[in-house]
Amino acid sequence: MNICVVGCGYVGLVTAACLAHIGHRVTGVDVDEDKVAALTVGQLHIYEPGLRELVQQNLLTDRLAFHCRPARAVESASAIFICVGTPPKPSGDADTSQVEAAVRAMGGYLNRGYKVVVNKSTVPIGSANWVATLIAEAAGAKQGVSFDVVSNPEFLREGSAIADTLHPDRIVVGTDSPAALEVMRRLYAPIVEQRFPHGDPCPAGRGSPHWMETDPTSAEVIKYASNAFLATKISFINEIANVCEAVGANVKEVSRGMGLDPRIGPQFLSAGLGWGGSCFRKDVSALAYIAREYGCTTRILDATLAVNEDQRARVVRKLQGELQILKGKTITLFGLSFKPNTDDCRDSPALAIAKRLLELGCKVKAHDPRAEAVAAQEVPAILMADDPIGAATDADAVVLATEWPELVGLDYRQVASVMRGRLVVDARNALDPRKLAAAGLKLVGMGR
Structure with a gap:
């Protein structure tokens, strides 16, 4: 299958390299000419274990290429992944200007034939409809343009992104279109069936992932809710750590005892300095912002952010x-x-x-x-x-x-x-x- 990945940042580059590795012909598109020039010769702008080798391997086999201009890649693609950044605004809302720019640029090159546009970026709830409207506007009065928008959130962890892509716990596909579902099933079949014709760069032994089909809005909420829950779990154990300090307990022992309960589990129960990175603060803040827009209170989400901020101050x-x-x-x-x-x-x-x-x-x-x-x-x-x-x-x-x-x-x-x-x-x-x-x-x- 021909695939276009718009945005060659962290998520886009990992997605492009992994999809190429399972046999698709992938073109990564980015507006940064210097980045594209470096990627074309296998030089990466980020560090992720195993990613440089995977990119270089697939460049040599011509399954992977990079370009600044999306025209040819969009015209030949069956699926177009949107993988650009959605950084937080001061209000907590997600800045979707990069998504809008990417979609408008891509939409102008849609031609005859059916295409699936995949929202891989973490976008505000309701974005599938918004992206569909942008594409229709960009495509204008062209004859024969047919497309569907799918919400397909990523669940990558930096440091293990290749394993998380090729051996995920679950693949969530949000769409109301049977045609789009069929394209997504074919696209992900090697991962769902755990068959890798060009070898497995990171055997994980996790077994086949759960395949979940749902509506676009639920898929968008799944991403936000997942990250918000993990962030909350970390903030919770950090608050317990503060109690342990006060009463003379050892939070490592407490975490171990809690984690033995299968309803809780040991993951994300490591007390310490708190979480960081590009996702948790952005996604918790964005979810709280969306909730407030709809008149919902967010006491737990607000506390999750406050506890995490305090952990940094506690070290000082x-x-x-x-x-x-x-x-x-x-x-x-x-x-x-x-x-x-x-x-x-x-x-x-x-x-x-x-x-x-x-x-x-x-x-x-x-x-x-x-x-x-x-x-x-x-x-x-x-x-x-x-x-x-x-x-x-x-x-x-x-x-x-x-x-x-x-x-x-x-x-x-x-x-x-x-x-x-x-x-x-x-x-x-x-x-x-x-x-x-x-x-x-x-x-x-x-x-x-």
Whole structure:
């Protein structure tokens, strides 16, 4: 099947590479000429484990190509995926200007024959109808243009995006059109049947995904509600962690005991610095905004955002509690990306802490295995070090802000030997207290 993917950011690039790998002929379209030129020769602008190799492999087989102009790709495609960004506005509402621009540009090139337009971007509830109207306007009075709009939300996790695409838990397809459903079934058949003619780059052993067919509006709500629930679960355990600190309990033990209940499960019960990234804050805020538009209250969603914001402030308060005056102190951050195995620093808790420490007059040093260049663009005052030992040298305190395995597994005796102080704040509850104690360091965790 010929497929056009409009938008070669994180979601679009992963989607394009994975669809090409299962045998489709995919063209990724993006307005950024420099990005397209780099992608054409297999150079990526983001880090995601295994993605560069997958892109390069499919470029060599001619199943994957990239262009700036959508005309030919749209005209030949059976399915067109919209994968552009929907960043939050100050109000919390999603900014859909990129979606509108992409749809209008694409709609002008629709020709005779039937096409399915797939909303992969996380868009406000009701967007399927809105996109259909935009396409009809852009297509104008052309004869023979036939299309349907499908809501097909993505559920990718950065750091495991290829596995999440090829071995998803579920595939949600929202449409009222039998013709569109048939196209989507054929498109996703290799993933549903777990057959990969060109090999499986990341065997996951998850089995066949659940295939869910629903209406477009429900599919749009499923995406928002899923992310909002996961964010709420994290904020909930972080609030419990604060209670644990007050009463002398260990939140890691509490989380373990809770997670043994199959109704709760252990996932997303890791207390610490809270969530970040491009999705959770945006989607929780957008869902709350939509709810208010329809006269609904959002007390739980509002609390989810407030608790998460407070976790970042708690780390600074812990530093103040141990070091008193922070002005003039050197604080080292281990990790800058919002989670391990990505260079994404959008809404990164580590950068929020860095900004606050700089406001308080601290010297902030840091090391991250992948995200230093990205982080330096947002917070240039951070002093980057080539390795964690260099970052820890002369530090009054170290904060583990991102639980990269190589940072968790450091020899903390060596870290202690170069520090000026003895304080380590484990904002991810990932370090072994016994090892830190043996290194002569004082460990302060979250909820324990």
